[in-house]
Structure formats: structure tokens, C-alpha cells
Amino acid sequence: MIDLGKMDFTTLFKGNLSAMAENMTGGRSYSGNNKMMESLLPMLGGQFNPVFRSLMLLYQMIGSNLGIDPTLILTLVGFFWAANRVVRQVYGAVFRLVQENFMSNIHITSTDEIYTHMMKWLALQPLMASSRSLTAETVSKTAWEEEEELEALQTRTIAGSGGGNTEYLNFSNQEAKAPPRYVPAVGVHGFWFKGRYFRLQRKLQNVFDGEANYGTFRKEEDLIVSCFGRSPEPIKELLQFVKEFYYQDHYARTTIKRPSPAPMRRYGGRYNWSQVANRPVRPMRTVVLDPKQKGQVLADMNEYLHPATPRWYANRGIPLRRGYLFYGPPGTGKTSLSFALAGVFGLDIFVISLLEPTLTEEDLGTLFNSLPRRCVVLLEDIDTAGLSRADDEVDAAPSDGKGNKSPKGDREESSKKNNKDDWKVSDLARALKKEAKDDKKGISLSGLLNAIDGVASQEGRILVMTTNKPESLDEALIRPGRVDLQVGFTNATPSQATELFQRMYEADGASPAKRIDGHLAPPTNPAPPITVNGGTSSTSSSSTASPTKSSFSDKPLSPEAAAEAEKKHQFDAEELRRIAAEFGALIPDGLFSPAEIQGFLLKRKKDPRRALKETAEWVEGMRLQKENRTKVLKVQ
Template sequence: MSQPRMVNSRYLMAETASKTAWEDEDESMVARDRSGLYLNFSNQEARARPQFIPALGLHSFWWKGQYFKLNRKKESVFDDGASSGGFGAFKDKEDLTISCLGRSPEPIKQLLAHTKEQYYSAHQARTIVKRPLPGYMRRARNNWQIVANRPVREMKTVVLEHQQKLQVLADMNEYLHPETPRWYANRGIPLRRGYLFHGPPGTGKTSLSFALAGVFGLDIHVISLLEPTLTEEDLSSLFSTLPRRCVVLLEDIDTAGLRRPVDELRAAERASKKEKENTSKEESGKTTSSDIKELAKVLKKETEDKKGISLSGLLNAIDGVASHEGRVLIMTTNVPESLDEALIRPGRVDLQVEFTYATKEQAKELFIRMYEGDQGRPQRLDDAKPVPNGTAVTSSEKVPGSANGSVLSPETSSALRSGELDIAIDELPEIAHRFSEKIPDGEFSPAEIQGYLLKRKKHPRRAFEEADKWVAALIRQKMNRTKVSQVQ
């Protein structure tokens, strides 16, 4: 739509397109409540500006001195659903026909190359997340659907030891190098690379996966092995339709229950033997043999009735004879010891990355990262400007911890000041260091610290002053093994 003649065409179609959560919105299109302090998003779609696109039919435009014609045609085609195992339905199919004056198709080829380049330049700083289509919609060549299109996550926002970041980046960069396929082929090695990210919940395993995809400009294909409709045939088909280079993410692989039946039977036998040792010899002699046989029958029946993905099915999809090559496989788990050895052997998992609870240095890094993005705002509270509804912030409206005391609550003060920090930016490193000294080493996950700071995202001084109380409450909560937070 960069062509003026197309935009100013007399034949246009108007549509209201909803913005994603990550797209910028025009503040003038967002209403406020009666007090003028809080945003109100009722009837937002009605206030959104319509987008105009060329209507169906014939249009013309100039590009690089060449005259082109564009013909848009749309028709309804009935899909009987035979290829996807679903129900038949009518679907809209659109054809675009581009023509130009002359006897050579070269101008059209150049135009198509230009439009493709423009499309990718606009989507360069985005990470596309895809998931499998529902079972009844999967096709031989279209098994994936886009579920998210989010901004690229920078590597510096991932809380992980610096050397570990460099190791993963260097390993992945070498694998994705254009000369790597030839090197692998000359040595008869399958072109695959697998990573295992393991550690407690909230330590950044998924965050690193998204950051790596952003660094290398790859799409992320997320597969849940717990999906009830996902069969082993579906899994093989999903892997076979992956693009040449992408990231395949298998989250929480330990929860999928991937164990070999023989291992389950041996574990049951060991439990039965242990029970035999704890009972009298007479009782055990009469019941142990029958118990084991009965247990074997139950396990066999459970194995036959079990639906979903088995360990052998996953291994065949990962590195079987017909498995896809060129992709990057990332598996995450909270309990690496529970994984089968066959799943994490070299060749399937080539590099393991351990995630731990946050250190003092990482807590300091989290603190600075939370507040450094506001450097363009006023340096101190005295520099505050009137907010859009005309209510100016005076020196008496300070937040707790400021030199002049406080009159308004932190939430109201934050709303009035529209995001101004309660410290000077040059004070941030010192406050961050003092905050990190209050955080015990290896006790809290980065997600827990970040969640605490998010509740005080405009008040770094308040976050520092309330840290002692929050740390003590969280330690007490962990010791009592309760899920109720006393301090947030």
C-alpha cells in the first residue's frame, strides 16, 4: 500500500483490523474515565481508524517508470476436508494477477522481489511463534498455524551467566553456518542439533529459547506432547513439514511421561520386592508371585490403552531415518534426572545448559534492567510535567521514600505522573547494588524477583526499601510450603 495511486483509488475496501498486544496504539484513540486518571477501552474497535485496501477488480499503478495492472479476484471454493480428515466447508480463495506492458516478464519479477524484500524488512524485528493446527485441520503441507508475532527478545534481557550465553550462541552460530551442511555430509553425520535447558521453574529456560530465535531470525515451532489429539503419525508429519531452519521447542519434556514399558515393569518389581522384605516370609511367599503377575497385566493394559506420544515415537521423530534435518531442537525440563537416557544421549542432546536461582549479581542486573528504560523521562520529581488531563504534580505529591514525604498513594501518584521514577537516573546503579545485597544467593528465581519489581515498576526506591520485608516473607512462605503470599 505504499503506492499513492493504489491508496487513492476510487474503488476501495474498508476494514477494521485489531492490533496485537505488541503493536503501538494511538493514545488519542483511547478514552479515559470521568476522573481522567484511568484509561477506558470500551468500544475501542469503534474508535479505531479503518484501513483501506484496493477493492476487488482491476487497478493500475506505476513503479520505476513501468505501468502495471493488478486484478484481484476472489471466489468461494468448497473444501471437502478429505485431506485433513475434517468436515467440508466453503473457503475464500483470492487470486492476484499482475501484468505490465512489454514482452519481457523481468519487470514483474523485479516487482515481486521488491515486495518480498519490503515484507521481510517490516517483519525483521519480530519472532513468529507457531503451533500445530487442530487434528481435524492438519494437512500434508500445512500443519502449522501462527499463534503469536512478538518483538524480538534481546539476549541481554535473559538472566543467565555470561559465559553460558556465549557458549550457546557460538555453538548455535556454528551449526547454522552455510558451510556446516557440507562438513556434516562429508563425515556422514546427520545435520541436527539438540539442546537441553534444565533448572527450576522461573529461571529463564523459555526466555533463552525466544532470545536465541530472535538473535538468529528463526521462527519458533512449539509442540506439546501432552496434547490429546497428537499421535505419533502427527508428530512425524509435523517434523517433516518444518522449514529448512527453525527452532523446535518441546517445553517441560519431563511431564510427558516418556518412559519405556520395561522400565515401568522393573520399577514395579523393585517396589514389590521391597514390600516383600517388609512383610513376613509366610505372607510374602503366598502373594508376591501373583502380585507381580497381576501388576504386569495392569501395566500391559495401560500401555495398550495409552494414547499420545511414546518414547520410541518421539525418538523416531527426532532422529529417525526419515526425520527432518537442519532444525534446532530445544527441550526444557525442571527435573532432568527423570528423563530417559535414550532421550538425552549425545546426538539427540548435544549441549546441556543449567539454569539456577538468581545470584546477587543477577538480582542487580534485573533491577537495573527494570528501570533503565525510563532514562528519557524527567530526572527528578521536581521536573514533573502536567499530565494529559491537566492535573499537574506538585512537590507535595511525592511517593514514599522521597525527601518531601508523601500525600497520595503510590498507585495514584504513579498514574498522575504518567510513569516518572521516584529517583534520579544516576542513582540507579547504587540503589541496584544495595537492593542486590538484600537478596540471598541462590534462593529466589529470576521470575520471583522480576514479579516483585513489576509491582513497583515506577518506584525503584520503594522496591529497595520494601525488599527486606518481602525477602523474609518469601523465605517463610517457602519454609511453610504455602502458596499464599503474605507480602507482594
């Protein structure tokens, strides 16, 4: 080892400096530097360090083979690095000066709905799609969106089993054809809007969330939109345009939302509700209901939603709320009327299930307070929510079973339960269900009433409750002020069955009509002929639908067969009315729900004559099924 304490550094550096001076004057700078490095090598321990010796070997190879002084290369690299740092700092200082004095900006947090509007619009901009920094997102389209695309018709077919000509649709390549959506990645981007340049910056930041039992950090995004000028009006105009663009087809669709999962609801804002569906508006004429009742509900809701109504309610000290109770047997159209009303008035539907295990009374109040001013809140099957008063639960606790049992009977029952050999699977399932029911707190009646019309409850919304058993509801829940209008639904009458039949088949022969958005609807293709193993099927009352010859088949029918099949399914409006009247006459009054009749017609949706021919047999089979109280359908 070299003793650095006894080493003469003065002699060493004097020799190296003199050698460097001679090399500079004589043009031998590399050899001088090499001698200096060789002198410093023992000092730095390079003779024992393989990495340092490898670097020295590379240093010598560059100097000897290329004839370039490595020191010069290192100097140039250091110069460009320092110049880059200086330029970045100068640019940052100048840009901050310009941004603070000559630019306007608006911040958008990821918890606000405007963030969703902005990102959807940016994903459709060609300039953004060609950016070099993008984020790919998987977008799943709904069935309604795919229906309107011509690309959906390009579907593969596979041959059916049995050796016939029947082919079936195959959607194995559907996901492969769905392109991803590209949005700007985290960073700075630029785009143009109405001849003005805008700057977009996506910035992620960690936010401490202390609302949970233990503090956690969550990522939240800050979207900054900037433009040149001291007025933010151009940015406001852009945001207004983006919002209108997002809702441009909102009047033709109904948005359905449900409460978000419990971990997401802690963040508040738009995280309280999650969109679960976006369906086309349901026409009011498709709801099977007495016209008088239908008109009464429409008039009442229209009066409530009038812009002058809030002032009228405020002047008289009446809370601005409206509640409806739709009651009747299952399948009579209670939920359908709710969707149709939301479509008529252009409102969103917020569906709340009171049986949600993670939903507490505090969450219910938060959800109601985060509702928009005008919307429809749907509480389905309110009679099955298990709402009860606290005193009722206490009174009902001792009486578990039918009648009072003697102590001896209780001891025998207890002894029987304690014997594990006598337990059955049904007893175990019943015990587990009871234990789970006891552990679940759920929503009490008082908690629901406070959320509906409490002191701090939201005003301006429309509450719709549906039930199959109105008599089982608590009087406090359906009193006037909470339920302002009750609408009763019944099973289908012959006239309603006639209306349902005519509506089911009238669109097949109709000419292309305009959609709500003003565009022509896609023409309705004629019904393809029904073929089974290459032959045309005869009309039968089979309980299973026959395989259908796909219109996408590579083996089209001959012109004669196609013309004959099309002629078979053609009918005019007069014939349809006659068939519908005959069908309605065969339906007993109040025996079948509209859903049951619609299910029967859907299996024969291309042939009204076949539906009429098989109606009598279906009615008789369904009548026997209802008399025997069996859930197995013999006819369909």
C-alpha cells in the same frame, strides 16, 4: 374452451397480415399490432390468465398514453442485449488472444505464504484502497504495535470511586477506533508498480478433499498476477519486492508459531503452522544467566548456523541437527533464553506441545517435515509430556498403588468402590481423569525420537527442550546427537539480582536510543506521581499497588508539584549502581528465582528507592512462605 384443432389459422394470419400492411402504409402500426394481439389473446389463453392480461393492459397504456409503439421498445431492448452479448464475446476472444500471446502471468495459491505477503502489500496500496470492489477484514493489533502508536495515548479516563481526584484509564472505545483493513475483492483488479501496469485476478474454486474419513469440498483461492510482455521477470521482481516488504521489520521482531487445529492441518502447506505472536526481539543482556554459559551457547549456535557448516556435516556423513536442553527450577529464564537466541540470529520459533489431545505421531512427523531450514523448535516442559516406552507401560500396569495388596484387601476395596454412597467428589474426579488419560493415545517416546532424528526427519533446525526435572527424562532422549549441549539454570545469585535491578531501572533515566530498525525510539515519559484520593502516597509495604494518577488526566498537576515529583524520581547512574549493589546484598544466594525478583521490582518499577527500602521485609516474608510451603503470598 377454444378448440385449436378446428380453428382456421390461415384465415386468422391472413387477416392479421393484411391489417399490419395497411397500418404500416397508413401510419397506424400500433392499432394494427393491438388488433393482432387481441386476435392472439384467446389462442394463448390470456383471457383466463391475470398476469398475461396485466401485461396486455400495460402494453395498451404505453401505446395509447405515450404514443410509442411498444414493439419498437422491445425491439431496441433486444438489439442492445444482443449487441452487449456480441461485444462481450468479441472482447473475451480478443483478450484471450492477447493474454495467451502478449501477456505473462504467475499463479499463487492461497495455501502458500506468498499469498499472505501479496495481500498485505495490496491492502496498503492507495489505488487498491480506492477501488469500488473491496473486502473488509478485521485486523487486531498486538500490544507491541499499539505501544508504538501515538493514537494509543488518546485514551478516555473515568473518575475513581471514593470522591478523590484519582482517574483510571478506560479502553471501551479502543475497538471502535481500530479501522478495518480493505483488500481487493474476488474479481479482476489493476494496479501500477514501477511504471508498469499489472492485472490481478482473485478466483475461488472448490477443491475435493479426500484425505478425511469422508470426502468434502473446500474453497481454495487462486491469485493470478499478469502483466504485458512475454517475460515474467516483472512479476518475479514484484513478488520479490512484496516478500522483502513483508519481512522488512522481521529482524526487529520474533515470530512465534504453533501447530494449527487438526482440521486445518489436513490442507498442508502454510496451514500446518499458525502465527500466534510477533514480539520485539529480546536482547540477550536481559537474560539472567552466567556469562560463560551464555557465551558458550551463542558460539555453538553461531557455528552451527554458519553457511559452510552443511557442507562440513555432509562430507562426514553427520546429520545436520542441533539440540539443546535447558534445565533448572521454574522461573529461572529457560524460555527467555530461547526467545533471546531466536532474536539474536533472526529465527522464528515453532512451539510444540506434546500434550495436545489432537496431536498424533503422524501429525508430529508432518509438522517437523514442514519446518523451514533454519528455525528454533521449542518443546517446553518435556518432563511433563508423559513420554514412556511401550514396555514400561506394560510393566507398570499391574502395580497401581503402593505395594502389593492381598486378595482380601482387593475385595474390600472393590466392594467399597462399588458402593456409590461411599464415593466422594475427589474419587469421581480421579476416575474421570484416569479414563480420559486411558482414552488419550498421545505421543510415545519412539514417535518423538523418530520425528527428531529419524530417517526422514527434517535437517537444519535447532531443537530446544526445557525441563524442571532433568533426571526424569529418558536417556535415549538426551543422548549425544539428540541433545548436544546442556545448559543449567539456577536461582538468582546476589550478582544476578544486582544486574536484574540495574536493568529494571536504567532505562528510566536514559536518553532516547535508536531501535534496531534505525529509527529513534519514542522518548520515555517521566513517571507520574502516585496519588491516592488526591494526596501523595507515602512509601509503604502494602501488598496491593496504589492507584496511579494518570498522565492523561484533564486535571494536570501544578508546575511546582510536577517539578517536585520529577525531582523525587530522578537519579544518576552512580546512584543507581549503588542502590543496585545494596539490593543485591540483601538477596540470599540461590533462594529466589529471577522471576520472583522481577515480580517484586515490577510492583515498584517507578521508584528504585522504595524497592530498596522494602526489600528486607519482602525477603523475610518470602523466606517464611517457602519454609511453610504455602502458596499464598503474605508480602508482594
